[in-house]
Amino acid sequence: xxxxxxxxxxxxxxxxxxxxxxxxxRKLDLALVFSQFPAAAAVMSTTNxxxxxxxxxxxxxxKAARKFHAVIANSGNANAFCGKTGxxxxxxxxxxxxxALGVKKESVFVASTGVIGRQxxxxxxxxxxxxxxxxxxxxxxxKAARAIMTTDKFVKAATVKFSIDKKPVTICxxxxxxxxxxxxxxxxxxxxxxxAAVSSAALSSALKAAVGNSFNCxxxxxxxxxxxxxxxxxxxxxGNRPVAAGKKDSALxxxxxxxxxxxxxxxxxxxxxxxxxxxxxxxxxxxxxAQAKKVALSIANSNLFKTxxxxxxxxxxxxxxxxxxxxxxxxxxxxxxxxxxxxHRAEISVRVGIGNGRSSAVIYTSDLTHKYIKINAEYN
Amino acid sequence: xxxxxxxxxxxxxxxxxxxxxxxxxRKLDLALVFSQFPAAAAVMSTTNxxxxxxxxxxxxxxKAARKFHAVIANSGNANAFCGKTGxxxxxxxxxxxxxALGVKKESVFVASTGVIGRQxxxxxxxxxxxxxxxxxxxxxxxKAARAIMTTDKFVKAATVKFSIDKKPVTICxxxxxxxxxxxxxxxxxxxxxxxAAVSSAALSSALKAAVGNSFNCxxxxxxxxxxxxxxxxxxxxxGNRPVAAGKKDSALxxxxxxxxxxxxxxxxxxxxxxxxxxxxxxxxxxxxxAQAKKVALSIANSNLFKTxxxxxxxxxxxxxxxxxxxxxxxxxxxxxxxxxxxxHRAEISVRVGIGNGRSSAVIYTSDLTHKYIKINAEYN
Numbered sequence: 001x002x003x004x005x006x007x008x009x010x011x012x013x014x015x016x017x018x019x020x021x022x023x024x025x026r027k028l029d030l031a032l033v034f035s036q037f038p039a040a041a042a043v044m045s046t047t048n049x050x051x052x053x054x055x056x057x058x059x060x061x062x063k064a065a066r067k068f069h070a071v072i073a074n075s076g077n078a079n080a081f082c083g084k085t086g087x088x089x090x091x092x093x094x095x096x097x098x099x100a101l102g103v104k105k106e107s108v109f110v111a112s113t114g115v116i117g118r119q120x121x122x123x124x125x126x127x128x129x130x131x132x133x134x135x136x137x138x139x140x141x142x143k144a145a146r147a148i149m150t151t152d153k154f155v156k157a158a159t160v161k162f163s164i165d166k167k168p169v170t171i172c173x174x175x176x177x178x179x180x181x182x183x184x185x186x187x188x189x190x191x192x193x194x195x196a197a198v199s200s201a202a203l204s205s206a207l208k209a210a211v212g213n214s215f216n217c218x219x220x221x222x223x224x225x226x227x228x229x230x231x232x233x234x235x236x237x238x239g240n241r242p243v244a245a246g247k248k249d250s251a252l253x254x255x256x257x258x259x260x261x262x263x264x265x266x267x268x269x270x271x272x273x274x275x276x277x278x279x280x281x282x283x284x285x286x287x288x289x290a291q292a293k294k295v296a297l298s299i300a301n302s303n304l305f306k307t308x309x310x311x312x313x314x315x316x317x318x319x320x321x322x323x324x325x326x327x328x329x330x331x332x333x334x335x336x337x338x339x340x341x342x343x344h345r346a347e348i349s350v351r352v353g354i355g356n357g358r359s360s361a362v363i364y365t366s367d368l369t370h371k372y373i374k375i376n377a378e379y380n
Numbered sequence: 381x382x383x384x385x386x387x388x389x390x391x392x393x394x395x396x397x398x399x400x401x402x403x404x405x406r407k408l409d410l411a412l413v414f415s416q417f418p419a420a421a422a423v424m425s426t427t428n429x430x431x432x433x434x435x436x437x438x439x440x441x442x443k444a445a446r447k448f449h450a451v452i453a454n455s456g457n458a459n460a461f462c463g464k465t466g467x468x469x470x471x472x473x474x475x476x477x478x479x480a481l482g483v484k485k486e487s488v489f490v491a492s493t494g495v496i497g498r499q500x501x502x503x504x505x506x507x508x509x510x511x512x513x514x515x516x517x518x519x520x521x522x523k524a525a526r527a528i529m530t531t532d533k534f535v536k537a538a539t540v541k542f543s544i545d546k547k548p549v550t551i552c553x554x555x556x557x558x559x560x561x562x563x564x565x566x567x568x569x570x571x572x573x574x575x576a577a578v579s580s581a582a583l584s585s586a587l588k589a590a591v592g593n594s595f596n597c598x599x600x601x602x603x604x605x606x607x608x609x610x611x612x613x614x615x616x617x618x619g620n621r622p623v624a625a626g627k628k629d630s631a632l633x634x635x636x637x638x639x640x641x642x643x644x645x646x647x648x649x650x651x652x653x654x655x656x657x658x659x660x661x662x663x664x665x666x667x668x669x670a671q672a673k674k675v676a677l678s679i680a681n682s683n684l685f686k687t688x689x690x691x692x693x694x695x696x697x698x699x700x701x702x703x704x705x706x707x708x709x710x711x712x713x714x715x716x717x718x719x720x721x722x723x724h725r726a727e728i729s730v731r732v733g734i735g736n737g738r739s740s741a742v743i744y745t746s747d748l749t750h751k752y753i754k755i756n757a758e759y760n
Contacts, residue, residue, distance in 0.1 A: 050705030116698025318496025
């Protein structure tokens with residue numbers, strides 16, 4: 001399996017990114033990813049009680065159709081907490097893309113990211129849809145990746161190439177995400193496309209596993225978003241024997257998917273709002289993975305831990321103790337062992353033993369800095 | 381009931397605070413509060429899995445004795461995560477105070493606050509105990525309150541005076557707490573003394589109710605400490621008919637206790653590390669109080685909410701939506717109503733309606749500022 005630190009679209013996919021005027025800065029704010037062949041799809045979305053309109057519309061589309069063609073996404077406005085008007089706007093956005101592409105409305109997914117609670121200026125999107133579609137190209141994926149950025153400081157993309165059934169396949173993913181990042185999905189949009197032939201069931205279970213081991217293992221600020229969405233399209237263009245759930249090929253495909261997801265998840269943490277350090281927290285010796293994850297998350301989300309990391313303070317040891325104990329995971333002082341690599345480096349590994357159990361969990365997080373405050377106090 | 385914004389010791393109590401050399405700054409770091417009469421006691425402590433040594437020693441004392449005389453407390457070192465050596469140190473601290481006061485060891489409670497994971501220099505405390513006891517006085521409570529401070533910017537004290545059974549009684553409390561503040565107790569030490577005659581059972585249930593409506597309704601950074609302790613001593617010097625659980629006098633006594641506790645809880649939030657704003661979050665229309673509290677806490681502990689508050693950003697509305705939805709309390713967008721007073725004032729009231737239920741909850745919190753980062757990155 002070969003890894004590429006950039007987006008390389010698989011066969012049968014094109015993309016584009018333009019500015020339609022939602023962002024006052026006139027930066028790119030509208031993206032389209034399109035498969036010329038009908039594709040199987042899997043979608044995972046936020047578990048926030050207040051799901052954004054695109055999240056609601058996507059789950060309706062998933063029920064209404066079996067094959068899919070595209071994702072249209074905007075940045076600069078989350079289209080969340082906008083009531084029925086918001087739902088209608090998300091549907092119009094999807095319909096405009098479908099019209100421009102000549103496909104069914106239900107075959108187009110929607111995503112939005114940005115400020116919550118302001119009505120989406122959907123006319124700007126519908127007006128721009130024809131030009132957006134007309135400009136689709138193989139290399140347009142770079143612009144699409146830029147068009148979904150908000151507070152992101154760099155483009156996040158990854159590609160793997162490998163063979164299934166002796167046919168070369170590609171999995172390519174682009175993502176945005178830097179703040180409001182917490183497990184169980186974050187403020188992040190992730191679009192994954194592959195030319196592998198994969199059954200819908202196999203695609204869903206592979207995505208669930210990959211997300212569980214990547215995006216659900218990162219936290220920047222413990223804040224869960226209303227808009228988190230991971231969409232995966234598999235268009236069968238590689239011509240391999242379709243990957244079916246539970247078969248050997250399925251493990252290989254899942255590994256490929258997990259590779260790009262974990263890479264993007266780590267990039268989100270590195271780009272964590274104001275982050276100056278990348279921190280890997282491993283909790284081991286746990287009775288269950290759930291216990292280990294509970295403790296790791298409690299440490300990762302502790303503001304006191306995160307500020308001590310920012311300061312490279314030896315005090316961090318006590319803060320790990322307090323946060324581990326506060327997890328409510330039933331740990332004991334005499335079984336608690338704490339180790340960490342040099343606090344003065346940009347990448348820090350923390351290892352916490354909590355007993356003699358065989359389970360462990362890893363969480364990736366960033367420190368809490370003056371820049372985080374500045375970014376989030378000034379964000380509009 | 382008359383309220384005083386300072387500590388006024390009830391009959392039969394004396395206190396003192398000195399510097400014994402734990403804090404390098406030579407600021408006061410050792411406090412003693414003493415009742416000349418044997419007192420009933422109630423204690424509430426952290427639910428952190430890694431409880432500090434004083435917390436463990438106090439619960440042993442509570443089982444071993446029925447009447448109590450004193451609390452000795454140090455700042456500058458938490459005596460937490462110090463193993464058996466820490467337990468022995470807490471016991472020596474208690475024994476030294478008992479010897480100096482001429483009372484039984486088990487009748488003296490212990491408390492510590494400061495850095496976690498460093499051995500307590502207990503010799504400094506045992507050496508200072510005789511002078512600490514010799515200097516006890518009625519007015520010494522002011523020094524005791526100063527001696528338990530860590531990052532606190534001001535002394536926290538409150539007193540109420542009222543009558544029970546036609547006898548004048550006093551409830552006086554001092555506290556420390558500014559960071560690592562989260563419900564289910566915080567990094568806080570609270571010592572409450574009263575001359576009211578109260579049965580042990582009535583004292584315990586009154587303290588539980590008062591803490592539930594005060595210290596368990598505040599959060600500064602969502603971080604739960606290893607050392608949180610609230611100790612209440614009732615020495616019967618007022619000569620009233622003893623307050624018994626469930627009787628009329630009990631409700632009055634509980635109200636008095638809650639009044640000082642809520643005042644101190646609010647003072648902790650006002651003194652929240654780096655806080656520039658005092659925020660009251662009320663969630664109403666809930667099915668149960670637990671549902672309301674879950675939503676209120678999720679908002680109060682959201683870093684994105686807290687930074688938006690710091691910046692007086694209208695963006696705060698969207699962040700309340702995201703945090704309310706992330707609580708996992710089963711709320712619906714169409715039932716969510718959000719209101720707040722001017723964001724440019726130092727005190728802000730946020731009201732969130734989540735349905736047609738009759739339950740509500742109030743949480744007090746502060747904003748997240750550059751100063752929080754500075755204080756916690758530099759704290760040693």
